[in-house]
Amino acid sequence: MPPDGALHSTLRTLIDFAQPRGDGASRLRLSFGAPSRVLVARTVAEVLPVLEAVEALAREGHWCVGYLRYEAAAAFDPAFAVHAADGPLAWFGVHDEALPWPEVQNNASPVPTVDWQDSLSRADFDQRMQAIHRAIANGELYQLNYTAPSHAGFHGDAQDWFLALRQAQPDGYTAFIDTGEEQVLSVSPELFFDWHDDRILTRPMKGTAPRGATPAEDEALAQRLRTVPKERAENVMIVDLIRNDLSRVARPFSVRVPRLFHTEALPTVWQMTSDVEALVREGTTLADVFGALFPCGSITGAPKVSAMRMIRELEPEARGVYCGAVGVVQPGGHATFNVPIRTVTLRGSEARCGIGSGITADAQADAEWEEWRHKRAFLSHAKRPVNPPFELLETLALAAGELRDAPAHLARMANAARHFGYAWNEALAAACLHRLQAQHTAGMWRVRLLLDAQGTPRAEAFAMEAPPARVQLQLADRAFDEAHSDFTRFKTTRRAHYEAFAPTAAGVFDTLLWNRDGEVTECTRGNIALLLDGRWVTPPLRCGLLNGIGRANRVRSGQLAEAVVRVDDLPRVQALAFVNSLRGWLDADLNVPQK
Structure with a gap:
């Protein structure tokens, strides 16, 4: 039996997992106090005994919550090439009972600013892409999932940060695990496997597209993701790999793919998933399931052995919990694990988060680099640890x-x-x-x-009183950092970011906002129209603003055209108007500071 780790009375674990076989509305959302015991594997030889102990304790009625590092792969096949681990290969807290999800604290302060530093330059990225393409051309592999970490200093409450990340990346399979040695903040959207009774389901995630600024653009991007040959090929390669992996524990002829090329909407990206499921053979153990599937093919590439060998050559440091597995084994043995992408690991004040993508023969460096940027966006969206529920x-x-x-x-x-x-x-x-x-x-x-x-x-x-014929606007004295937030693109009761720019001077109707790039966006309660160079224009949605109904009507009719207007252009504006559906078109004046 692996040695028990030291216990700490303040340790807390949070699990908020989707029910992958349900309708999407029900979730396993629980918290756990200090574990009654801890199972830790620090060597390859200890990994399988930990999994055996986890399964035995779960069948005795305990909850087991924990993770495996990517480097634990060597315990299942010595051909899997990995770096030396930077922490426990496996860690599980054993709990006698589950507790309710913690109460929301509405007075929590904002999460401290986190300044992420990339470990990979664009030039190095391009060189790695060329090496991967050479390996594919030489027949060494079909696809490789290449990743790189970002690092940051963090001085704040780790659990608060997790709750903020979960808010920025909702749904999925989220977990906060504090081992005392490190904290794992996983807000992964990807299911590794869900094993209940004799049924096992995997849901590999391959294929990514950004979200659109309008419903039409959003749907077009999702449709393109479903139909682009490169994305479909990337998905199929991994589905085939996982079908083969799953057959190692499946009853004959029971492996099937009931759903292929399904697009899932996340706040910052569209992701494509496919379902692969099977009936497991009698006598299959949790260690057997991990032995067949781990690491998940979606974060290695194919063939798995060749891909992992090249990953070790190209990536200079251990992946850690990122790309391993984080999950829960419920009393009775029902096991659900995520693939910990969109996952931050925190040790003291040092934070780490990996980002990557699947590289195929037709992958382009520019597109992959941009995909990494979209995937990383969830980090910058985490502003507050807990906010009141919004409508x-x-x-x-x-x-x-x-x-x-x-x-x-x-x-x-x-x-x-x-x-x-x-x-x-x-x-x-x-x-x-x-x-x-x-x-x-x-x-x-x-x-x-x-x-x-x-x-x-x-x-x-x-x-409501009749609107005035003319209103006075003031120019924001600083950039509107939330221009590209979901709570700007969509109208909700969460409006603190707008209220921070409410007019302070008497007689001022509203504040004209501008983004970090110096582009005019909107007012806090409506859109803006500007007469510039002889035509009425309004900022395009990509500048970061709500698509107001009044604005949309006038763009559709041709009264307004979309055009980028910079703060530097304001002295040349001949006239302005505040526009929304509630008040209509209100002529406006703006005092522009003179240079």
Whole structure:
């Protein structure tokens, strides 16, 4: 039996895993206090005994939560080439009971700024790409998953940071594990395997595309991901590898692929997954399952032995928990593990996070480098450890019993619900609006339609005065850092980033915002129109702004054209207007500081 590690009364483990066989709504969301015992493998010879102990204790009624490092692969096949491990090859906390998810603390302070430093230059990346392409051309392998770490200093609360990362990268298979020696903050979207009774499911994730700025662009990018030959080939190669791996523990003829090329929407990227499942042979153990599947082929490449050999040659340091496995074995033996991508490992004040992609014969360096940038974006989105639950929001004008632009507002809320994974029933939302409409048949009203995560709509109305003919705007005194946030692209009740720019001077109606690149974006409560060089323009969505209904109507009609307007261009602007669906078109004045 491997030695028990030292216990610590403050250790806490959090598990928030999707139920991969369910409807997506139910989750395994639990916390655990200090473990009653700890199972640790620091040598290759100790890995299998740890897994055997984990399975035995789970079948006795305990919860076992932990991880395997990528370098634990050598325990299952000596042909798997890996670096020397930088920590325990396997670590599992054993718990006698599961506890409720911790209460949300709404007064938590922002996560400290984390300045990530890449370990790989673009020139070195291009050289590695050329080496991989040579190996593919020489027939040494078909695909290689190449990765590199970023490093940062972190001075804050590790659990708070995990909760912020989980908020930026919701759903999936997220876990926080504090071993005392290190903290693992995994917000991985990828399932490694789910094994329950005699059924085992794997869901490799290969294929990535960025999210779009508009619903149409977003869907076009997802459709392209599903159909581009390079992405499909990358996915199929790994599916075939995992089918072969799974056959080592499967009953004859039971391995099948019920779903292929499925696109999943994450906040910053689209990912493509496929399902491979089987019925396991009688007598199969947890160690057998890991022996057949670990490491997951999606983070090695194919063939696995050749790919891992080249990974060790190209990557100068151990991957660690990244690309290993993080998971939970429930009482009775139900085991669910993720592939820990989108995962931060923290030791003291030193943080590490790996990013990578699958390289095939037709992979282009520019495209892969850009893909890495999109995958890394979840790190910069983690701003606060815990925020209050938010609702989706639409604000409509109700004048003389008529709702303005109601179909467009409902369509935009439906798109936001899809993005954030909120339940959506358009008939319920429309009925909610119509009930409020029937109660306010005269006068001018500001209507707020809200939707919670469970899909329950509610509407409220507030008396509204006629809008002024002309308004005064002030220019933001600093860049709007949240220009590309999900909570800017979509309208929700989470508006602290806007409220920080609320006007402070008397008589000022709103603040005109601009992004880090010096591009004008929008106001805090509406869009902006500018008369520049003889034509009315509005900033394009890629600058970072909400696609307002009033703005969209005027772009569609041709009244406004999209064009980038920089802060430096403002002295040349001949006229301005504040635009939204609630108030319409309001002529505006802006005091531009003179240079």
